[in-house]
Amino acid sequence: GTETISIGAIPQDPSVEFYTRMVEGYQDGAKEMGVELDVQYSNNNVEEETRLTEAFISQGSSGVIVNPIDSVAIAGPIQKAKNAGKHIVLTDVTPEDDPGATAIVTSDNYSGGKAAGEMMMEMLPNGGKIIMTKFKFSSIAMDDRYNGFQDAIAGSNIEIVDTIDVDGTREDTLAKITPMLSKYPDLAGIFCSQGDPAIGCLAAVDAANMSDQVTILSYDVESEVAEAIKQGSAIKGGVTQFPYVMGYEAVRQTVRAIRGEEYEKLIELPVLPVTKDNVQELIDDQAEFLKKYGGYDLAAGK
Amino acid sequence: MNNNKIGGTTLWQRLRSNLSQYAGVLAALVVLIVVATIFKPVFLSGDNIVNMIVNSTTIGLAAFGMTFVILTGGIDLSVGALAALTGVFAADLLGRGVPMGVVIPLGIIAGALVGMGVGAIIAKTNIPPFIVTLGLTNIYSGLAIAYNDGYPVPIALEDPFTVLGNGKILGIPTPILVLIAAFIICYIILNKTNVGRNVFIIGGNKEAARLSGISVTKTTMFSFAIHCALVALAGMILASRLYSGLPSAGKNMEMNAITAVVLGGTSMTGGDGNIIGTVIGVLLLQVLLNVMTIFSFPAFLQSLVQGVIVIVAVLYDYLRKKKI
């Protein structure tokens, strides 16, 4: 028979659900494709990303999947893989100027942001003041989200009165949104550019008894955000990426590339709006949800 | 007689000497408040003030505990990781149906036990506490991640446990009540009890303490036990406020707690300071954070200001000690 193929995957952070979901996708994908998979988290440490890439390569992996911490610094691992003649596939983050990854499986961040903006307009038909949280480290992917959102609400009477830098955690967001609620007593909404901060916003809004007044929209709908949407909290909705599908597809394209089969160089998964009406479907099955609302059939094997 | 010069001081004298002790921080606090209020009157709104206090709960509890630890001459850099671990632990128990009436005391007791262990290691071996606790950070984090394979452990929005962080009792937010209760307990322990006195003495001079029949090991264990119990409580409040036990929670908590303690005039070398100072330090820090946010300081500037504050606080402590 054929030699077993082994690949390595380097997701970012074991304590963030987005990545653990992605890892499930990697694992299921590897099972389907019949390859060996080794997963090592980079723990948000760019140096680790490079070290692990090299380690996988020297241990005989035929391909490496990385979820880049940074769209520029990923150049390092890509070069390493290229020099060793190995395939490298990226998930979620598109590199700044593509130095030659085998394939990229990502989300369309701009239209995701746009979808969130449109949802905000729908939820606040009369407009109003809103604030937006930003990740304190800047990147193209993040900018796409902000721009998509801003472009969508441009011309409406929704006004972004403040943008808040957060470190991506719930706590930091909670601490920073709380004074904002005093500063803008007539605040109508918050757009959170990440999932964890949305929970932080929810906590702040709840504590200030403003959940009837403030509409929170989240970019990313992980299980806790989904639960909050379902229960009718101040998080009224959001847009979701599909980390599970992303992971699955990444493995599939990697293996195809290794086997010399045809593969997709760029997969841009849609980012889809989620509201109370359809959130249960998302909770039940990401892939089904994607198929139903995004017309993307994972099982069909793109 | 009270007038007797050597005997007790009058209340007024004591108040004055107390105020002068905090002159620097209090002045900074007043200036901050005045400036903030002039430019953004919203700063002084009732809402904002209540919010500030609620937000200072977790840092406040950790800072109270840290006061004990620093008074003994120690330090703890693992606060955030322990808080996260406790949060995950509590959330998990709640998920298994254990009622909050059991979970909260259990969390606190677990914290105290961990603290006793840490205190014992530090007192027995003379390893620098900052390195022991730096190592512990990794261990706690590892355990917190392992607990639920890295997933946050959700707490149902309707679980009564969420009252701990988000609810009100008699119109007062629960965290504020917890903070006040913790303050009173810490104040009484440090100022009225025998064991509290030992904390100051071993921080002042371990050798003299030992020769006076005070057990340095037991007192260090006690301090760390109180500290870790408070950190555990802070971790649970955090979990309650965030509706989940998060392995990555508690970022920067130790840094903030240490800053508050040092701002409050407790000496890094131990033996000198008190919990009232820490309260002032926590308030100053919180007001500062609040003001920076209200004025929309960018992230980098907030980070910078915090770093400068820490260094200024220890420099101030150093200059003050030099004067003594």
Next chain:
Amino acid sequence: MNNNKIGGTTLWQRLRSNLSQYAGVLAALVVLIVVATIFKPVFLSGDNIVNMIVNSTTIGLAAFGMTFVILTGGIDLSVGALAALTGVFAADLLGRGVPMGVVIPLGIIAGALVGMGVGAIIAKTNIPPFIVTLGLTNIYSGLAIAYNDGYPVPIALEDPFTVLGNGKILGIPTPILVLIAAFIICYIILNKTNVGRNVFIIGGNKEAARLSGISVTKTTMFSFAIHCALVALAGMILASRLYSGLPSAGKNMEMNAITAVVLGGTSMTGGDGNIIGTVIGVLLLQVLLNVMTIFSFPAFLQSLVQGVIVIVAVLYDYLRKKKI
């Protein structure tokens, strides 16, 4: 005769005592290597070995610098943030067209100057170094984020600067050459120059140093200057390897550097240790990381193991000192 003097030593005796000094770590290293090779022969492949050494460059440089700092009795918790800041700074200069021949020395000099400042503060004020450098972490990070509004600063793939981290000279990866050069320089400074001996002397007995006319302030400044210069170099190598200056780079670098130094037998209280030990410590740490990766340890276990290693290393240091 040498024989009847107390402690007269022959070369053989000296070698033996040197080896026995590292017996613990060397044994650990050998066991790790043997076990890894038996279960995963790939461990001993040329590629893997070269990778391991290349990967230890940044930690290694930081650990060499940290050896100076710890020998004086200090510590530096701001290593990662300073490395990140230097990386951003270097990438920015390169982007402005400054050639690498200027950028690299400039970065090193800037690091040295920063180090002199830090050393001066620490020596003059007696503020615990760990708290000064904890504060500096925030300041460096703030500056690194501010530099380019939080964006990473890209370095062109074809920029010759990328050779620093990724290239080869005469078939040997550049970082390995840099590491070896740095080791030789540090070894010479510490063992063959007066100022290097002063580092041991002030770490061993500040009073004696003063009595012998050795300036504690200058020596501390020198140690921190060397240290920060090496950290700056590490930051630039990191930037070169990542093709960008990243404000968030350098995570855990201080922790790893300290662990390596302590594993290498340098005493946390200063005055005792050496750079050869640090090399062994760096290797052990790197082999450990590599082995954990090869054996696919889950994330939580890796964090746990690192924490335990730190504590075991300092405990070992403590027990060793107790025996002396």
Next chain:
Amino acid sequence: MEENIVTLRGIGKAFNGVQVLSQVDLDFKKGEVHALVGENGAGKSTLMKILMGIYDRTQGEIVIDGKEMDETYSINTARANGINMVPQELALVPALSVGENIMMGRKKGNHGFFSLKKTQQEAIPYLNQLGITVSPEVRVDSLPISYRQMVSIAKTCADDAKLIIMDEPTSSLSKEEVDELMAVIRRLKEDGKTIIYISHLLDEIFAISDRITVLRDGKKIVTKRTEELTQRELISYMVGEDLLHTQEALREDGEEGEDILRSAGETPVLELKDIRRRGTDKRVSLRLYPGEIVGVTGLIGAGKTELIRSIIGLDKMDEGQIFVKGRPVTIRSPRDAYALRIATVPEDRKLEGLALIRSVRENISMTQKYRKSISRAGFIDKKKERENALSHIEKLNTKVADLEQRVLKLSGGNQQKIVISKALLSGPEILIMDEPTRGIDVGAKATIYQLLQELKKEGMAILYFSSDVSEMSFVGDRVLVMREGEIVRELPKKQATVENMLNYMAGGTSNE
């Protein structure tokens, strides 16, 4: 030829407002051995640290080789002018080799480079000069204490000093080593070097010195050529007329009571039976009865402090038994000792007695035993605490501004009174005092002597450790002399004369 290498004029020094040296005029001649003597705390070390540039003087002038030194005078100026010191505390770097330690302070003409081998080689002559057989390659921390002291001296010799200050250089040397050192000093003297020699051992002083200066309470009393002085005169200069009178008065008091002879049946309140500290082969036995003061004396390093440490459980005992009121007891820590009503006034009040940054009140009530006695359910009765503190402050005539003042700011004598109050408040039946009058003024000393008599009348048993023989001659009801870790002689009060004690302390065997 009798030129002055150093002249000190009107030197004064105050620490935190406490004057510890005033108006000291002194000159040192080329090639002389100049002994500096005085009781503990007389200011010898402080004066020498001023000369060495370690402390800034508060008043006065330093003239070296006819050149007046300005305000910037520092260690480096001193060293550049050929002045060097073997400090009282060992100033060596433990992790470095002997050779490096010796050559540490040398001016280096090697363009900043350093060779370990060469350095160690260069140190050999200085080791040979002292006649010690230590390899220059071994680490200092692998040497016994006495060798470290020799290395410390060799280090100074290596530093090209014209004037060498030796502050109690023999305190941890054996008899033979002392003889060797004396030979070295003579050789240095022949080389034209000036030695300032500080020692409490009068025999040594008379054997080696050319001139002797006596300091008392920070003032210079006299400088005389050695041959113009007798031991008796020297002691009277050192101790002072006032104190001699007090002593005589006290001695007369004591003599009224005669030497108390204990009946065989009476139980000692404390008895040590053949106790042997871990790591030694010396055994110690003693008995202490209620209402008596037993003095224990011996040279510095005779093992007095170590004996106390074994009694209160700080050092482990390998053999022997302690009895309190006839019952065998095990004391593992000071806490156990307090429980048995044994209180200690430790030797070094700053390091072992006080938490300097805490208040007078807190220091007075430091012992756990006392605080437990005024606590209910763990809560301290603050009112009682304050009252008791006040009454003890009055009782010992302690001068403090108020109870909340930090003890840091108090003078040594007042600090010592606080340490004593602290011990007394624990309610002891046995009080162990280690050098309680070291470094305190005459007035405070008198208060302490008086207090001792009162305590004795109240029935307390006191073990009084001191290396100050002049006070020992009247404080103790009987005196035990220690040498090299053993009690070598018990002297009844009448025989406890200064000469007698000095004789046994230094190793003499016969009486008179």
